[in-house]
Amino acid sequence: MKIIQASKIGNQNWKYFQEKTELKNPLVLVFGNRILLENEEVIKNIRQEFPYEHIVFGSTAGEILCCNVNDNSISVTAIELEKSSFVVERENVLDYDKNAKKLGEALYNKIPKENLKHLFVLSEGSFVNGSSLINGLENEIDSAVSITGGICGDDARFEKTLASYKENPKEGEVILIGFYGETLEVSFASFGGWIPFGPERVITKSEANILYEIDGQPALDLYKKYLGDKAQELPQASLLYPLNVTPEGKEEPVVRTILKINDENHSMTLAGDVPMNSKVQLMMASVDGIAEGAQIAAEYAMKNRKNAPEVAILVSCIGRKLVMNQRVEEEIEEVRECIGEKVPMTGFYSYGEMAPFNGSTSCELHNQTMTLTLISE
Structure with a gap:
């Protein structure tokens, strides 16, 4: 697995966290402030900097990259899988009369099933009932396939959220990423501390x-x-x-x-x-309780892993961010300490987190948790 990460805060230049090299057909995750993602010039700049086909956009209530939590920024993580593969599909809940269960069923039906190991969901957060979406996705799912993900945010404004695949970010979009491969190892956990x-x-x-x-x-x-x-x-x-x-x-x-x-x-x-x-x-909640909750989530996610994770996707709730305020990066540091200093971390603060309960495979919608998805090949 090869990974390149970069962030851009406001009008500053791009800051890279690894050496900038060309990747082969990567999955590009772009998490950013909603107002920035509405700016066509910003999107154009992202596409110039990362000229790849499979770009997934999601608006956030704060961007997580490395050990940093940023606001008013764009964070990009490009992931090149070397032994496994991915497929991305999308649907818009406005095309389903806001029926999230039907949308979930349609999305799952579009995803190829052979060698499917894990599904990661990135959902808009204004119209979708997250519980109904999960029910639709799991309606005919193989019990061996796990689901994690998150619901996009809009800081504490709650005005509108944006997401997209390939296209410019827009309202109502729900993205489903399928991960495939015999050597793929995905672990996950979710914990609150409230x-x-x-x-x-x-x-x-x-x-x-x-x-x-x-x-x-x-x-x-x-x-x-x-x-x-x-x-x-x-x-x-x-x-x-x-x-x-x-x-x-x-x-x-x-x-x-x-x-x-x-x-x-x-x-x-x-x-x-x-x-x-x-x-x-x-x-x-208390600040210390939330930081400890993040540590517990990381411990659960690492518990039965055979190999060290090569990338970590963190989805944490906006409520946690508001409680922690200036100390918000402490929960990210707790995760990093547990999963390993060199593991690239990406993610965002959300309006809802998706993951099974610890020890289960059936997905649930959570709020106010730190939810981890750890991936290696």
């Missing part, structure tokens, strides 16, 4: 990712009561106080970030499904 607090309650009315009632009370009213003075800072304050949701019949909880609030019907729209009869608690 702490539940307050009484455990029950979701008594919900529809997909819209939460209406908890314990028979309007969900938003109850949430505001717990937030106290912080309720005046909604919806952004909700990134600091997500929900811990344990669906009925499941042991492992998932964390759900609140994306929007509706004062008219007292509901909250979350980043993934919140099924009725699920148990629910509020969560909070």
